[in-house]
Each structure stands twice: as structure tokens, then as C-alpha cells.
Amino acid sequence: MSVRVSGIGVIAPGVREVADLGSVAPAPAVGEDWFDPVPYLGARGWKYLTPATRHLLAAANTAVGRRPGEPAPSWRRPERVGVTTGTHHGIGALHARLDRTFQEEGLSGLSPAELPGFSVNIPASQLAIALSCQAFSVTFTNPVVSGLEAVSHAVAAIRRGRADRVFAGATEDAAPNGSTLGGAAVLHLEASSEPGPEIIGGASRFLPVRAGGQPDPSALAAAVQRVAKLAGASENIRYAFCGPDSMAAADEAVRGELAGRLVEDGPAVGADAGFGAVSAMLQLAWILRDPGPGLVLAASEDGHLVAVATRGEAA
Template sequence: MTSAREVVVTGLGATTPLGGDVASTWEAALAGVSGARTLENDWAEKYGIPVTFAATIKVNPAEVLSRPETKRMDPSAQYAVVATREAWADAGSPEVDGDRLGAVVSSGIGGIQTILDGWDTLRERGARRMLPMTVPMLMPNSPAAYVSLELGARAGTHAQVSACASGAEAVGYAVDMIRSGRADVVVAGGTEAAIHPMPLGAFAASRTLSLRNDDPQRASRPYDVDRDGFVLGEGAAVLVLESAEHAAARGARVYAKVSGVGLSSDAYHITSPDPEGTGQVAAMRFAIQDAGVTPADIVHVNAHATSTKVGDLTETASIRKLFGPDADHVQLSATKSMTGHLLGGAGAIESLFAVKAVSERLAPPTINVDNPDPELQVPLVRDEPYKLPGGDIAAINNSFGFGGHNVALVIQNH
């Protein structure tokens, strides 16, 4: 049953491999720009890592935050705070009682750089040389905590951890907070800062990373027959969610509404999706039912689409299974082809992209698809943005994570 308390998006913020804010990130996405870059370090040679590139953050947070702030925050929290400040300003810096303001900012891995750097310091220089702020920096809830401190959010501060579905689940939880009456405004999103030799080496060992070292910008190629894995990315995205009543009372500008949330789990395998797509279908079905729409109303899907052999086609088969003939008019975008895979931040930036797509009626392109997989079962937006239709439209953002986590969000024009 659809909740009577409508949830709208009034602010957007981001810092990504494509740009240091929403405007530059969205412009680059529409232009089909890749954020993948060759790493300027000796990790490959020093540690035997077979991957020499990643989608690194475009703008160093030190250019935005003060030195004391960067000293006490892990990069994952730095990115979240940068995105939050933009989103809050974009929403008009609303005056809201802190008891009615929530924060839900997730990370799939948390302060991995702090953990690993802290261990190096302990091993090489001893406990006396460790940073006193090490524990609050490494906590997975650290980004959410800093966002709550930034805004004085006291209605609840949460950090869902569901691997690559974390950012989208954060948005879904924020919707529930507003619908249930716990909060009038919730700042929600995801962040990740895991470009470090250990995560790179570990993902490479699992054979999930692309090895196109000679051509990083063309490495992430969802749905192409020659795809060979994802590109590790970093960054954060944050949405300001608000009850429609609260937004209207203060005359806020509204981008779109988040009208449906669907959650499920595969209970199949720790890393591989259920090949039948049962959980993915369920998450999308729940979201569509929650929104009070039908598959015929969905005109766009921002796909999870990481560029792995199995995952990409499982998702499109799931869409076809649920939508049937209605899948023929769904325009599919795989924006990880440009941003890389932000892990816990992926669902947040892709939710933001879905909001922008619905509000501007432009589906961003998928790049690097030179030879589409013949098993692709949904129309794919390639190379150029696709103009979405007028009238009332709806989009889905899919986010799936290791462990079998499935999240689908329905976003509609307002």
C-alpha cells in the first residue's frame, strides 16, 4: 500500500570521479565522459597488483574542507560531508528542528584507508604514534555521524551496510523515516573511499576487476560482449529528502519524488546473484507496488550493471521477466560505464542520476558498448542521452550487493 506521506527530493550533492559537484558530474555523464584514470603510484610494481587504474575522485576534498576537517575524517567521511554541504545548500538550507531531521549515510566498506594506514603505523612505529582519532575515523558509521554533526540531525543517524546496495538502501530507509513520521527531512546517501592497494589487490584476486590497463577509459563496458569486470571508483552522493507537506510549507523547489522502495535478498551465494533473478524481480515488484504504479509506467532504469559477465545479464533478464512486453519501452542506462563502481556510494549516485533523469527527462548514456551482448533483453541507451517522454513518468534505480542484497527505488516526476 502506498503511504499517504509523499517523499520528495529537494536537494542534491555529489563528489565523484566525474566532477566535484552535481552540475559537473551530470554534465560529464550526459557527455559520456569516463572517470577512469591510470593511477600515479607504484602499487602494481610494488605489490604485484595486476590493475593499474581506477575511477579516482575528480576534486580532492582538501580543496573544499579545512585542514582540521581532513585530519580528523577518513576520506569516506570527507566525501560525504562535501556532498552533504552541496545538497543542503541546494535544498535552500531549510530551517528544521533537529528533532525532526535525520541522517542516513551508508558505506559498503567504511574507513578502510584509516584501518590499513593505522595498522602500518602500529607495525612500523608503535602504538604511541597512532592517531587518537583512529577509531572514530574507521567506523563505518563515521560518515553518517559527521553528517549528523554538520546539520544537528537528532531524529536518528543510521548507516546501512549492504555492500554495493548500501547507498540505495540508505535512501529507502530515509523514505521510511519520513513516511513513519519520525522525521520531516532526512539527508541520505552513500560514500566510499576504497582506492588503496589492499582492496584493489583483493578485488583483482576475485577476478571481478577489468584488466584493461592500456585503455582505462574504455574498461568499464556493461553489456558489451568483451566486458571483463568493473572499474573501482570512489566518491559520494547525498539527497535531501523531505515530506511533501514540509517542502510545500517552505516553498521548496522539488526535483522529483521517491515513491517506491523494494528490498529483498537472494539467500543464494555470497558474491554471485541468483541466476534466476528471483530476488531482483521481487525488489522491483515491491518498489512498483509501493509506488502505486505498473511496469507500463516505468520508462527508464538506471541499472546496477557493473560490467561483470553474469551480473549484467541476470539483471536485464529480471527486468524482462517482471515487465514482459513493457520492457520494450524501458530505456536502460548503465552509468558505471562512466563513474566506475563506487561500491557503497554507487546506489546513491545512481539514485541521484535517476532523479536528474526524471526531472530533466534525459536518460544518461552507457558508453563503451561496441558490441552489445546478444542476450541483452532491454533497450540500452548508448553513447548519447535519450529524451524521455512528457507527462507522468517513473524510473527505477537498481542496486544489488555482495551477500545477495537487492534494492529497487521508484522515482517519479513531481
């Protein structure tokens, strides 16, 4: 069964559409100054939503071409439409603020309107409500790789008959320590025989990290073989890697295994994992813009490795 990408939405500092990923460097994200929800969500209804929830809703609305005030898409079978989301810092800033308020003011200082945002699955749940998705709402939380995990899970759900379409994405709030910028990216995936970009599948592995932060060589070799199998026999594969410097060995190993078959095509935006779980999704959105096979690899400092392969023509 083919899993096609029928829509893409990206929201990040300096990025409003996929074309921006190749032409701009991300602007510093200070609070929410870089993001105006009104053009995406309208003037009302988002005040008490967390930044990560706002980002995700904006990206999803872009993916389906929905403007503020327009009704949610009318699915023939909403019980067959799901949501998968990756995040790591999506609620970190809110937790820090709630902790600080509790310590300084006690329970009376906490806002009942904000407290529901305490749950990490709130962004995905809000998206499911906004777009009438009733099949499932799943959130992955591994650093860096969870966006690609969300895509892999969505593809598996469609192929196994669990859903007909899934909104797969990632969203982040700016990390309290400044290590991660906010933003979101969403793919609208559906079972379809129509021409367009296709997600072939994903591979996920855990690499034990040795002293010094380097992945275990034997585990890395096995993971690279799985990634190579995912890529198949394709040539001229547009390739992007996303991860910290400590996991550069994974990037180098994949390049070595697929030597002569890869075309460097990843944008600078997101390559250093500066957008957290959204980083690899930005890379994937860029790969999907053109025809041909593609491969996106993401790695986290603690040893998680996820790859997603694509093919087909741009929608």
C-alpha cells in the same frame, strides 16, 4: 505522504554535478588527488577526517547549497532531521593503514586524531553534527546496495512520522585493492506537497546464490515480482541497473517482467558498481534529473537486491 527530493549532491572522480554523469567517464582515483576539499569544506577543520567523511560532507553541502564558512541550516525542529548513509569501503583504507602502523611501530605510532575514524558510522555522525541533524544517524554496510538502503530507510522514517527531513546518501573511500573508487552522493529528502521529484519507495530482498554465483531462480522470481509492484502501472519508466556481471540475471529478469515499459536511461558512470555503495546513488541522481517515473535496481555479488522507484518533476 509525499517524500520530495529538495537537493542532490554528487562528488566522484570526474563528477561534480549531476549533468557530469552523462558526459564523462570516471578518472582513475589515486589517493585523494582527484578531490580538493577546500571549495566544499573550507581551508580548515577537515584535516583529520577520513576521505569518506570528507566526500559525504562535500556532497551534503552541495545538496543544500551551503558554501564554506556559511552556518549550518537553521531547522525549525532539528530533532526531526535525520541522516542515513550507505558505505562498504568507507573505512577500509584507514583500517589497513592503522593495522600496518601498529605492526611496524606499535601503539606509539597511532595518531589519536585519526583513531575516531575507525568507526563505520563516523561519516554519518559527522554529517549529523555539521548540519544539525538530531533525529538519528544510521549507517548501512551491504556492498553496492547500501546507498539505496539508506534512501529506503529515510523514506520510511519520514512516512512513519519519525522525521520531517532526512539526508540520505552513500560514501566511499578508494578500496585498498583498487576495486572501488571514492566518492559520495546525497539526497536531501523532506515531507512536502511542493512540486518536485519524489521517491515513491524501496524494496529490499536477499537472493541465495547458488554454485557458480547465480541467484536462486525461485527467490529471484519473487524479488522481481516485488520490484514490479514497486514500479506500479507506470509506463516509460526510466531505468538503471547497477551491479556485477554475476547478477546480470536480476537485471534481465526485471527487464523481462516490465517489458515494453522501461526506457534505458542509466549513465555508464556507476553501472559496474565501481563506486561501491555510491554507484547506485549516482544512477538514482541521474534518473531524478528529468520528469517522469524512474526505477533504479542495485545488486551485490552476495545476493542483496534493492530497488528504489521515483516520479515527479525535476526541482
